Amino acid sequence: MTTATPERADILIRRAYVVTLDAENRVFTDGAIAISGNRITWIGSSTDAAKIAASETIDAYGQIVLPGLIDAHFHTGQQLLRGKLQAIGRKRPLKLPVWKNYLIPWESCLEPEDVHLSGLVAYSNMLQVGTTCFAEAGGPHPDEMGRAALEVGIRGFISQSTVDQSENIGATVPPNMLFTHDEALEKNVSLVNRWKDGDRVKAWMSLRQVIVCSPALIRDIAAEAKAADVKIHTHLCEGSYEIDYTAEKFGLRPTEWLDSIGVLSHRLHCAHSVLLSDREVDLYQKHRISACHCAFGNYSIGHHRLIEMWRRGIDIGLGTDGPGGGGTLDIFQVARVTRVAQQAIHSSTLHWRDPISSEELLRIATQGGARALGIFDQVGTLEVGKKADILLCNVDSMDHKPMQDPLFVAASVVVGRDVDTVLVDGQVVMRKRELLGVDVERIEARLKERMPVISERFERLIA
Ligand SMILES: [Zn+2]
Numbered sequence: 001m002t003t004a005t006p007e008r009a010d011i012l013i014r015r016a017y018v019v020t021l022d023a024e025n026r027v028f029t030d031g032a033i034a035i036s037g038n039r040i041t042w043i044g045s046s047t048d049a050a051k052i053a054a055s056e057t058i059d060a061y062g063q064i065v066l067p068g069l070i071d072a073h074f075h076t077g078q079q080l081l082r083g084k085l086q087a088i089g090r091k092r093p094l095k096l097p098v099w100k101n102y103l104i105p106w107e108s109c110l111e112p113e114d115v116h117l118s119g120l121v122a123y124s125n126m127l128q129v130g131t132t133c134f135a136e137a138g139g140p141h142p143d144e145m146g147r148a149a150l151e152v153g154i155r156g157f158i159s160q161s162t163v164d165q166s167e168n169i170g171a172t173v174p175p176n177m178l179f180t181h182d183e184a185l186e187k188n189v190s191l192v193n194r195w196k197d198g199d200r201v202k203a204w205m206s207l208r209q210v211i212v213c214s215p216a217l218i219r220d221i222a223a224e225a226k227a228a229d230v231k232i233h234t235h236l237c238e239g240s241y242e243i244d245y246t247a248e249k250f251g252l253r254p255t256e257w258l259d260s261i262g263v264l265s266h267r268l269h270c271a272h273s274v275l276l277s278d279r280e281v282d283l284y285q286k287h288r289i290s291a292c293h294c295a296f297g298n299y300s301i302g303h304h305r306l307i308e309m310w311r312r313g314i315d316i317g318l319g320t321d322g323p324g325g326g327g328t329l330d331i332f333q334v335a336r337v338t339r340v341a342q343q344a345i346h347s348s349t350l351h352w353r354d355p356i357s358s359e360e361l362l363r364i365a366t367q368g369g370a371r372a373l374g375i376f377d378q379v380g381t382l383e384v385g386k387k388a389d390i391l392l393c394n395v396d397s398m399d400h401k402p403m404q405d406p407l408f409v410a411a412s413v414v415v416g417r418d419v420d421t422v423l424v425d426g427q428v429v430m431r432k433r434e435l436l437g438v439d440v441e442r443i444e445a446r447l448k449e450r451m452p453v454i455s456e457r458f459e460r461l462i463a
Contacts, residue, residue, distance in 0.1 A: 003043075003384045005042060006041050007053060008036075008052060008054065008055075009053075009054045010054065010056065011054060011426070012052055013035075014049050014060060015030060015046050016028075016031050016060035016065040017029055018031030018033060018382065019065065020043065022381045028045060029406065030047070031043065031045060031046065032044055038427075040384055040387075041384060043383070043384060058392070058428075060392050063396075065382070065390060066366070066390070066391045066393060067366045067380060067389060067390065068366070068422065069130045070132070070134070070369025070372075070380070071320050072135050072369045072372050073271040073272075073294055074322055075137050075139055076118050076139050076148075076158075077115055079118040079119075080114070081103070083323075097239060100171035100173075104161075104174065105461050105462055106454075107161060113144070113450070114450055114454055115142075116145075116148050117148075119144060119149060121447070122329070123152040124438050127430045129328070129415075129419060130332065132424045133424075134149075134157070135157045135292070136158045136204075137235070137271060138207075140160075140161055140176070142158040142160045146158045146195060146198070149201045150201055151438070152429070153425075154200075154429070156200075156201050157204045158191070159188075159191070159204045160187050160191050160206055162184050162213065163178055163179065163184070163213065164178070164179050164183075164184045168212070181214060181217050184217055184221075185224065188206065189205075189228070192230050204232060204269070205224060205225045205230060208235065209235045209238070209242065210242060210246060210254055210258070215261060218263055219263060222265070225267050229267075230267070231374060236273055237254055237270070237280065238271070238272040238273075238275075243275060253280055255279075255280035255289075264283060264286075266288035266290065268287075270290070270291050271291070271292045271294065272293075272301070274302045284309065285313065285314055289314070290316065290317075290372035292318065292319040292372060293317070294318075296320065296325040297321055297326070304345075306364075307346070307356050316368050316371075317365070317368040318334045318338065328416070331365050332416050333415060333416070334365070335364070338356075342356050343356070358411035358412040362410060367380040387425055389423065389425065390422070392419070393418045393419050394419075395418065400414070
């Protein structure tokens with residue numbers, strides 16, 4: 001699509017390799033992007049851009065410009081747990097599964113100010129590795145996540161950890177993480193209401209997992225999400241115990257059971273979705289359920305059917321599952337791990353050596369995530385009319401040379417730490433790796449103060 005060159009713009013990015021990831025897969029080798037307000041108003045050559053009067057011009061010579069990456073499954077409340085379980089595991093075997101025995105207990109130790117701090121650290125970390133939008137799986141004190149996201153300048157969807165039954169999990173749910181049906185419903189509905197007028201930051205509903213949510217709550221959250229027209233973030237088909245639970249209790253696999261109670265729709269966003277039967281993949285397609293693949297953890301569960309799901313048109317993005325997943329929040333690395341793991345699956349079973357390319361995975365990390373979060377009309381590619389969530393990546397080191405194909409370098413060589421400058425919603429939020437909305441020294445001082453307090457509480461709880 002060609003658009004007339006505008007006379008002026010708020011921000012003009014010039015002299016870049018512009019990798020649009022649009023439907024025609026356009027790449028401009030001496031490209032420019034004009035931004036006005038929070039939207040991309042024009043994309044073309046740097047020569048044509050010379051006619052545009054801009055309030056601010058960013059010279060991106062020697063940089064690759066990409067759409068921002070999306071982390072489609074994240075746990076803000078677990079950010080400060082990074083490395084802790086590995087340290088404990090060196091002293092004694094960890095109890096499985098980790099989510100019941102450590103992750104929910106850790107979250108229970110957080111005060112509201114700790115969740116705010118976790119958010120500041122996590123969202124700053126995301127911007128520094130090229131993630132411009134996240135979907136929170138559901139944690140404690142979600143309003144504090146929203147406050148942190150607004151300050152840091154990232155786009156995101158926050159949600160409340162939602163658990164209203166604990167008898168099936170063989171572990172104790174800390175009392176402050178276990179709600180009655182009515183409390184759980186009210187917390188979700190009021191959170192969505194408080195954030196409904198938000199633009200860059202909004203709230204979803206959440207159901208932690210079928211095993212810890214009562215059938216009545218699942219039905220009622222689905223009805224409220226429909227009424228409010230928001231998504232529901234959950235974990236689905238993440239463990240064999242979850243399949244045994246619905247099979248033994250209801251005689252159906254998890255997705256089939258959710259279908260039988262009438263809650264499947266495009267509003268349901270299901271992290272992991274690893275152990276899906278053929279019939280369950282059909283249900284994902286039929287009901288337009290979205291999914292998120294978290295490569296760092298998913299291959300310890302099973303063979304994820306990512307390629308099949310993506311090519312059948314199921315909206316699926318990539319996620320880190322928080323720093324507990326793989327340590328890093330770098331979605332470029334999640335994409336690389338996914339490519340190799342999918343190759344291993346298909347090569348070992350079908351001698352299919354090149355089942356998916358890095359370029360296709362970069363598309364899943366951007367467009368796939370945007371589709372899964374229901375915002376592909378707004379972000380996920382560099383196109384005129386879309387919101388300006390944009391990365392400028394340094395590709396001037398020997399690690400990137402020679403530059404024969406910017407798309408290849410973007411998809412196969414660039415990692416999060418190459419990201420130099422980030423725009424979210426038309427605002428520069430990181431410039432030359434400096435985060436503009438964040439007081440790093442203040443964060444470090446707060447970490448020094450709070451980490452010992454939270455750790456001590458946690459260790460007492462899991463002893
Ligand atoms: Zn998760």
